[in-house]
Amino acid sequence: MARKQSPSRSSAAFNVSTSPNRSPVVSQIPPSLSDSNKSVFGGGLNWNYWGKVITFFVVYSAAVIWLFNDIELEVLGEKKTGYIPRFILTISYALFPTLLAMHNIQTRRTAAAFLYMQCATVLMNFVTSIAWYRNPRELGLLPDVGHDIAGEFPQHLHFELFGRDITVESSSISDNIILTLAVVTGAYFFRKPNSSDIFRRFIFIYGTLENMRTCVVCLTSLPDASAVCRSLTPIGDLKSGASSWGVINDNYWYDIWMHTLMILIPVHPVTCGDMIFSGHSNTALCLALIWHTYYKWVPAKVNVVKTMVWIATMTACALLIVTKVHYTLDVVLAFYFTVTIWSAYHRLATEVNLGHRFISVWWIDAIVIYPLMEFLELPLEGEHVQAPVRKPRDEMDLFELQIMGMHLDDEEARAERDQRRIRRRKGKGGEDEKKNE
Numbered sequence: 001m002a003r004k005q006s007p008s009r010s011s012a013a014f015n016v017s018t019s020p021n022r023s024p025v026v027s028q029i030p031p032s033l034s035d036s037n038k039s040v041f042g043g044g045l046n047w048n049y050w051g052k053v054i055t056f057f058v059v060y061s062a063a064v065i066w067l068f069n070d071i072e073l074e075v076l077g078e079k080k081t082g083y084i085p086r087f088i089l090t091i092s093y094a095l096f097p098t099l100l101a102m103h104n105i106q107t108r109r110t111a112a113a114f115l116y117m118q119c120a121t122v123l124m125n126f127v128t129s130i131a132w133y134r135n136p137r138e139l140g141l142l143p144d145v146g147h148d149i150a151g152e153f154p155q156h157l158h159f160e161l162f163g164r165d166i167t168v169e170s171s172s173i174s175d176n177i178i179l180t181l182a183v184v185t186g187a188y189f190f191r192k193p194n195s196s197d198i199f200r201r202f203i204f205i206y207g208t209l210e211n212m213r214t215c216v217v218c219l220t221s222l223p224d225a226s227a228v229c230r231s232l233t234p235i236g237d238l239k240s241g242a243s244s245w246g247v248i249n250d251n252y253w254y255d256i257w258m259h260t261l262m263i264l265i266p267v268h269p270v271t272c273g274d275m276i277f278s279g280h281s282n283t284a285l286c287l288a289l290i291w292h293t294y295y296k297w298v299p300a301k302v303n304v305v306k307t308m309v310w311i312a313t314m315t316a317c318a319l320l321i322v323t324k325v326h327y328t329l330d331v332v333l334a335f336y337f338t339v340t341i342w343s344a345y346h347r348l349a350t351e352v353n354l355g356h357r358f359i360s361v362w363w364i365d366a367i368v369i370y371p372l373m374e375f376l377e378l379p380l381e382g383e384h385v386q387a388p389v390r391k392p393r394d395e396m397d398l399f400e401l402q403i404m405g406m407h408l409d410d411e412e413a414r415a416e417r418d419q420r421r422i423r424r425r426k427g428k429g430g431e432d433e434k435k436n437e
Contacts, residue, residue, distance in 0.1 A: 053100065057093070064088050075258050087261050094118055105382050110200045113376060117207030122264065124210040127217055128274040129259035133248055134221040135233040135273030138241030142222060146321035146328030153322050155228075171226065174319040178284045181312055185287050189294065198294055202286060204376060205345050209282050212337055213274075222275045225324045229272035278326045281317050281334035288313040289342045352377045 068084040075083055098118065101111035141147070157168045189198050221242060224230050236243030243252065263271060291309040298304075317335075320326045351358060352373045359365045 053097075057096070060092070061089055064092075074254075075262065083261075086265050090261075090265050105380060107196075108380060108383075109376055110196055110203075113200045113204040113207070117203040117210070120207035120210040120214070122260070124214045124217075124279075125263045126256070126260045127214045128263065128271050129256045130248065131217050131221065131273040132259060132271065133234060133236060133243040133252055133256070133273075134218060135230070136221055136223045136238070136240030136242040137230040137233045137235070138239070139223040140230075141225060141227070141324070142327065144225070144321075144327050144329075146331075147225070147324060150322040153324070170319075170323045171228075171325050174280060174284075174316040174323070174325065177312055177316040177319070178280060178287070181284065181287045181309070181316075185290055189290060192294070194294075198290060200376065201345065201349070202290060205341055206282070206286055208341055208345075209286070209338060210279075212341075213277060213279060213282070216276055217274045220276065221273060222327065224272045224275065225327050225330075226272070227324070229270070232270065233272050275327060275330050277333035277337060278317075278320060278330040279334075280320055280325070281331045282338050284313045284316045285335065285338040286342070289338070293342075293346065348373045349377050 065085045068088065069082055071084050072079045072081055073083045074080075095118070098111050098115050101107040102115070104111075153170060155170055157170055157173075159166055159168075189195055192198065223240075224233065233241070234243065235241055237247050238244055248256075288309050291306055295303070295305055317331050320331055321328050348369065352370065357365070357370050359370075
């Protein structure tokens, strides 16, 4: 186990003024954390270039629709038209811009993280589609503490608004809260100077959580918490109502691929049987943690904005349990995994930006984790980085404050080592004088 300096591509220079009680007032943020990218597009748009790209996509989309729109495709037992263009264009719109961004040195790291998340999303949706057929629907709802506390909750809520009767599906309330939180988060943080860094970290962490969910969602199949989902799931050959692997292998692979593509479009967003762990909670918690980490520090006991975000997040997660979209276990595990992965990533990012390496297991840390983190966090050779930005303390976020605090710890440790060397030299000099006498 060893801590050493990493061979970073960019040294993080600091200039911190402190008061006697060690309260930093102004900090010079390292280049990798400053406004190196004005937006996720990498600082300024070349409208001539992007105009050509947009024109190409318009012509390409029209050609795909004209060529393939009338072709029939069997989708979950029904012959339908118009699905092939949707599949092709969905994949194209996701993949082509990512590859174009990979070609640009200014956006390469963000594009690589986005490509990683796209691959993780496809793989997770594929496994989720398998879970649809592995749902042991005949076992019924399992005993759950959260469901017991909440009791029976109506599937639909009816109320009057401006003289009109409104009916809302209960299970969609949490979806709408998460969607609103996503829109507000994107609108607010897109304008920040370090939006590219925030976006890159978010999509990499989210992709990692999707990979973790992919690994566990089919290991142990629980009956879906939703009665509607249990009724929609195809009846399998097992006594529990699930389909055995033999039946899936013989009959369902085509339907599984179609189901995967339909989730990606999306035209068939309903997924059932994918209980452990909650993807809704993952999304809500990642959005809340963006606010928690990157919204400015407030010198008060309560940060009103962060508190409101966490209330909305907890409400969405609680409604997943109350409306029986998920079991309590699914939501609790989502909390554990999301907070752990988020904290681990930002701890490693802090280490990398300060030039540290903490090697515990050599073949994991030295070969995989730190090289990957250095690629994601430090500017590439040839990537334009603006001069460091000086910020007052009350304009910093938690990540910047953490880096500044660790830098001060390094400075204090270095000063203490220097003092020890001076004392040793003085002591050695005094001994030499006594010997000469």
